[in-house]
Amino acid sequence: MRAIVLKIDGNVNQLNYTELPLPQLKECEVLVQTKAIGINPIDLKTKNEKGIYLMLQEENPLILGWELSGVVTQSRSEKFAEGDEVFGLVNFPGHGKTYAEYVACPAAHLAIKPSNPSHFEAAATSLAALTAYQSLVHLGGLKSGQKILIHAASGGVGHFAVQIAKHLGAFVVGTSSEKNREFVLGLGADKHLDYKTNALDKEHKDYDMVLDMVGGNTIDRSIPLIKKEGVLISIPSGKNDAVTDKASKNGIKGLKFTVKSDEDDIKVIADYLQQGILKPHISKIIEFDAMEEAHAQIASGHTVGKVIVRL
Numbered sequence: 001m002r003a004i005v006l007k008i009d010g011n012v013n014q015l016n017y018t019e020l021p022l023p024q025l026k027e028c029e030v031l032v033q034t035k036a037i038g039i040n041p042i043d044l045k046t047k048n049e050k051g052i053y054l055m056l057q058e059e060n061p062l063i064l065g066w067e068l069s070g071v072v073t074q075s076r077s078e079k080f081a082e083g084d085e086v087f088g089l090v091n092f093p094g095h096g097k098t099y100a101e102y103v104a105c106p107a108a109h110l111a112i113k114p115s116n117p118s119h120f121e122a123a124a125t126s127l128a129a130l131t132a133y134q135s136l137v138h139l140g141g142l143k144s145g146q147k148i149l150i151h152a153a154s155g156g157v158g159h160f161a162v163q164i165a166k167h168l169g170a171f172v173v174g175t176s177s178e179k180n181r182e183f184v185l186g187l188g189a190d191k192h193l194d195y196k197t198n199a200l201d202k203e204h205k206d207y208d209m210v211l212d213m214v215g216g217n218t219i220d221r222s223i224p225l226i227k228k229e230g231v232l233i234s235i236p237s238g239k240n241d242a243v244t245d246k247a248s249k250n251g252i253k254g255l256k257f258t259v260k261s262d263e264d265d266i267k268v269i270a271d272y273l274q275q276g277i278l279k280p281h282i283s284k285i286i287e288f289d290a291m292e293e294a295h296a297q298i299a300s301g302h303t304v305g306k307v308i309v310r311l
């Protein structure tokens with residue numbers, strides 16, 4: 001099968017196309033023929049020896065990628081049979097290996113793809129959607145009637161977070177630049193703020209929760225907007241080291257978060273997709289042969305919704 005292997009040669013970190021044998025299945029795994037892969041900032045961070053590279057550096061071959069949608073071609077699990085269409089977040093945090101034509105996936109990390117969404121849409125609704133769901137629901141406990149500020153509401157995680165927070169009954173304010181205002185409001189946000197102006201700094205201090213996908217200075221700008229005993233959840237690792245200290249000095253909770261592959265949660269996401277509660281926005285579909293183009297798009301820091309790679 002064709003796969004993309006990370007090669008580190010001196011200072012050059014390259015995505016190399018190579019032929020590999022089909023993965024051998026362990027108990028409770030299924031072999032998935034990949035139809036679509038979702039690309040995320042963690043792919044680039046790990047390629048550049050950040051992200052979860054430390055965890056994977058001994059792996060040989062090291063294959064990036066964690067989101068996929070595809071068709072089961074072999075099964076060592078009672079959950080799925082040959083021919084089932086499945087999607088999910090594979091082995092995160094760990095070795096996902098989805099940049100390949102075939103991927104051995106723990107069955108517990110997958111759900112049946114609902115019939116309406118395409119493989120592109122299902123792949124798009126894995127890592128970023130689970131991040132939004134797990135952080136808002138499990139970590140933050142967002143409730144109906146609460147007021148939440150979602151940073152980078154036009155991005156991969158943010159555009160799902162807006163939809164989930166609205167579904168939960170929250171009042172949602174989303175940030176992005178002006179060019180994405182209509183997109184963010186179209187997702188259902190009640191209000192939009194352009195982070196390039198001082199609109200954010202003039203906001204009321206009445207937020208129950210902030211979900212931060214930017215880190216750094218965005219944390220400092222957000223803390224004064226949160227009610228006492230409110231919560232700031234910051235997800236970009238490496239840019240949020242001081243969030244807990246900074247928040248506690250201001251009488252609020254500052255939390256970091258890492259998404260995890262999870263059987264129950266991916267079923268909820270499948271259900272949200274089926275019911276149309278979550279609608280992924282795909283801004284680009286790129287061929288497998290042009291993975292560097294997909295990485296360049298994510299590296300811009302200005303992707304709207306998701307970038308998907310087609311096999």
Ligand SMILES: NC(=O)c1ccc[n+]([C@@H]2O[C@H](COP(=O)([O-])OP(=O)(O)OC[C@H]3O[C@@H](n4cnc5c(N)ncnc54)[C@H](OP(=O)(O)O)[C@@H]3O)[C@@H](O)[C@H]2O)c1
Nearest residue numbers: 041152154155156157176177195213236257258259302303
């Ligand atoms: N800890 C975890 O488990 C976890 C999981 C998922 C993601 N993450 C991290 O979370 C971060 C976001 O991921 P993502 O996939 O959502 O990224 P993304 O899709 O690349 O985000 C792009 C979006 O960010 C917006 N943006 C850029 N700078 C901004 C700013 N200063 N304020 C508000 N919006 C801004 C852009 O809007 P404009 O073009 O309008 O500027 C763009 O639409 C990444 O660092 C990623 O690694 C962590």
